[in-house]
Amino acid sequence: NEPLQGIPKAKIAYFFNPSVASFDLGDDHAMKPARVAIADALIEGYALYRKMGVFASLWHSDWGYCLFHRMLKLAFNGNVTPELATSAWGPYLDQFGLDAGNDEEKSDCPVFNGVYKWCQHFSGVSVEAGRMLTEGNADIAINYAGGIHHARRSSASGFCYINDIVLATLELLRMFPRVLYVDIDVHHGDGVQVLTEHDCYESTYFNGKFFPTTGSKRETGLRQGEGFSVNIPLDDHIRDGPYFETFCEVMDLVMTHCQPSAIVVQTGADSIAGDKLGTFNLSIRGHGRCIEYLKTRNLPMLVLGGGGYTIANVARAWTYECGLLNDAILTD
Ligand code: V1P
Ligand code: CA
Ligand code: ZN
Numbered sequence: 001n002e003p004l005q006g007i008p009k010a011k012i013a014y015f016f017n018p019s020v021a022s023f024d025l026g027d028d029h030a031m032k033p034a035r036v037a038i039a040d041a042l043i044e045g046y047a048l049y050r051k052m053g054v055f056a057s058l059w060h061s062d063w064g065y066c067l068f069h070r071m072l073k074l075a076f077n078g079n080v081t082p083e084l085a086t087s088a089w090g091p092y093l094d095q096f097g098l099d100a101g102n103d104e105e106k107s108d109c110p111v112f113n114g115v116y117k118w119c120q121h122f123s124g125v126s127v128e129a130g131r132m133l134t135e136g137n138a139d140i141a142i143n144y145a146g147g148i149h150h151a152r153r154s155s156a157s158g159f160c161y162i163n164d165i166v167l168a169t170l171e172l173l174r175m176f177p178r179v180l181y182v183d184i185d186v187h188h189g190d191g192v193q194v195l196t197e198h199d200c201y202e203s204t205y206f207n208g209k210f211f212p213t214t215g216s217k218r219e220t221g222l223r224q225g226e227g228f229s230v231n232i233p234l235d236d237h238i239r240d241g242p243y244f245e246t247f248c249e250v251m252d253l254v255m256t257h258c259q260p261s262a263i264v265v266q267t268g269a270d271s272i273a274g275d276k277l278g279t280f281n282l283s284i285r286g287h288g289r290c291i292e293y294l295k296t297r298n299l300p301m302l303v304l305g306g307g308g309y310t311i312a313n314v315a316r317a318w319t320y321e322c323g324l325l326n327d328a329i330l331t332d
Pocket of ligand 1: 028029030106107108147148149150158159160185187188210211268270277306307308
């Protein structure tokens, strides 16, 4: 697994904070932040720590939230608990896309203990990982706790309370004139589309019948970003062959038009077969081929996580892909 002659190995910065395992959206909730710790254990088990710079990321300061998500900071001052949310903010929760979490019905965005800390954690890390690239200290930066693509400026949506992708991409755009966002989560990355107004191209692959049901081919970018967004709705049960054929065909065109100077990729693992919420039929290898495709472009790249609800798949996929990024082909 030595690099090909003459092609220097990419310098990789990998971020992980073990406290991610302490966040719990509730027993019945599909999103399990602890899956990132399981992926990390496998990544370490395969000795990938020896190949990368490993950063035990710290809690981030609050600047990012003033920029994009003032709601969580201003409304709750970071101290939000389910009790406080119900008593003090009950009537306003809905307008922020939140739910006090005491309903019988399953809620996507419950206020759970530590929700603000969780947001502070993964979004701060994504920005920090982006800064590794803008400062030229890494070629590839990885944060599997990030990739939380549905959150809006002032509203939570679909398990996503803060949009770390938008924050980190804004950091990249300080240095790189044009960024390309690619999203292979089974859900459409609706919350990231705002970036098409800011020199960010996007190409997203998803199940067109799923939540949030946005991403029609007519959504081609906002205002001056008209033409910057390429959404590819795909059908249930799609397999590796047709998926990758479509991915390559679209990405070749997008690359030519966009000429990106950096890439952000959301690697949601819920597009892999057997996911608890997803209905695609991709293998781990098939999912990984998209990451390989992007890596061969040799551009600064921010690699983020995303969805993924069958935890063994998530850990195996992200470990396999972390291996690919490190020029290592991992076998069982
Ligand atoms: O379908 C909905 C909403 C709730 N309805 C009124 C419409 N929500 C979905 C949200 C999926 C979020 C995916 C996030 C990501 O893209 C990025 C991290 O992967 C939903 C579903 C579903 N099958 O689509 N929520 C839930 N299932 C759910 C399951 C268990 C507990 C709570 C919510
Ligand atoms: Ca997607
Ligand atoms: Zn998803």
